Amino acid sequence: MSPNPCAQHGRHTHYQHREYALILSCEGYADFKQAITNTFLDLFHSPDAPEFVEELSKECDRVLAAHNGEWTKAALNELVLVDSAIKESMRLSVRVIGMHRMVSHSLLFSHTAVIHKLTLLQVTAPNGVDFDGFHVPQGVRVAVPNHFIQRDPDVYHEAERYNAFRYAAPGGADKVELYLQQKQNSLSMPSDSFLAWGHGRHACPGRFFATYLMKIMLAHVLVTYNVAAKGPKPKGIARNEFPIPSVTATFDVKLRKSTQC
Numbered sequence: 128m129s130p131n132p133c134a135q136h137g138r139h140t141h142y143q144h145r146e147y148a149l150i151l152s153c154e155g156y157a158d159f160k161q162a163i164t165n166t167f168l169d170l171f172h173s174p175d176a177p178e179f180v181e182e183l184s185k186e187c188d189r190v191l192a193a194h195n196g197e198w199t200k201a202a203l204n205e206l207v208l209v210d211s212a213i214k215e216s217m218r219l220s221v222r223v224i225g226m227h228r229m230v231s232h233s234l235l236f237s238h239t240a241v242i243h244k245l246t247l248l249q250v251t252a253p254n255g256v257d258f259d260g261f262h263v264p265q266g267v268r269v270a271v272p273n274h275f276i277q278r279d280p281d282v283y284h285e286a287e288r289y290n291a292f293r294y295a296a297p298g299g300a301d302k303v304e305l306y307l308q309q310k311q312n313s314l315s316m317p318s319d320s321f322l323a324w325g326h327g328r329h330a331c332p333g334r335f336f337a338t339y340l341m342k343i344m345l346a347h348v349l350v351t352y353n354v355a356a357k358g359p360k361p362k363g364i365a366r367n368e369f370p371i372p373s374v375t376a377t378f379d380v381k382l383r384k385s386t387q388c
Contacts, residue, residue, distance in 0.1 A: 162323075163341045164372040165363075166216040167348075169289045171378060172360035179291040180349070183208050186297075187346045203342050209349075211294035213341050214314040217323040218277045219289060222369050224270040226325055273322045282320045314338050355379045 170179060186208045194202040255264040263269060278286045283293070294312045315338040317324045324331040331337075348354065361373035 159337050159340065161370075161372055162213070162217055162220070162337070163344055165220040165370075166213050166341065166345060167354075167378075168356075168360055168372055168376055169216040169219065170212055170291060170345075171354055171356040172376075173289050173291070175291070176356070179212065180354070182297040183212060183291070183345075184349045187350045191346075191350060198343055198346065200339070203339055203346075206342050206346055207295040208292060208297060209342050209345055210314045210338070211312075212291035213338075213345060214321070215289060215291055215293045217314070218283075218293075218321060219287075220370050220372070221273045221277050221323045223272070223274045223365075225273045225322060226271045226329070227268060271322060271326075276320060276322060279320070314341075351383060353381045353383055 170176060170183075173179060186206060190202050190205045191198070193205075253265060255262055255267075257263070277283075280286045315324070315334045317326045317330045317334075319326070324334045355378065357377045357379060361375045363370055363372045365371070
């Protein structure tokens with residue numbers, strides 16, 4: 128990235144704003160690409176992949192036919208099994224820790240903070256803060272153990288297993304309305320036990336857009352192709368707190384008979 132001619136004056140310029148926007152855009156798409164890649168890896172490498180894929184494909188075919196072959200917003204909202212399959216993968220592939228905070232006397236806004244997606248937010252608290260009688264002094268950095276919360280066996284049955292239908296059971300159109308009424312189960316809704324988007328007022332504002340993109344991608348693959356994983360799921364790598372999916376996985380991909388000319 129080219130040098131900033133105004134950096135020495137300590138001013139935030141249009142140049143810097145464009146720079147920040149570029150970094151944040153790249154970081155956001157990196158998270159999105161990792162999430163959908165992990166979904167394909169988890170789904171098609173699961174021991175229950177034939178059952179999962181069959182039910183997911185039925186749902187996509189049914190919803191697409193009901194909406195005249197177009198993936199409208201309303202159609203995507205009805206893909207409750209697809210929603211569940213992606214959310215379950217994000218549950219298992221979340222970054223190790225998240226929602227970093229530092230107890231400080233001022234707000235830091237620097238290139239370092241931007242590169243870390245502004246997760247290093249400093250709380251104005253000269254005297255520190257208290258949590259349930261536990262005092263955190265100024266200058267201490269705190270974070271949330273996302274990985275362990277989302278794999279807590281007291282919250283999730285068979286927490287280490289990928290279950291594409293953990294949040295929504297197959298059942299056809301009669302199950303959709305019930306699922307939509309229980310929006311806390313949906314992919315775009317953070318909770319105390321699902322922190323992939325963050326939580327509270329600072330939850331990812333782009334999560335709704337990202338949810339629709341991922342659902343379109345998975346649905347398109349399911350209605351267009353027959354996919355089978357070749358071999359066991361390859362192990363990803365971890366960089367600092369970020370789990371990176373493997374790029375060595377291979378799949379057999381064929382057009383479904385219904386889509387062949």
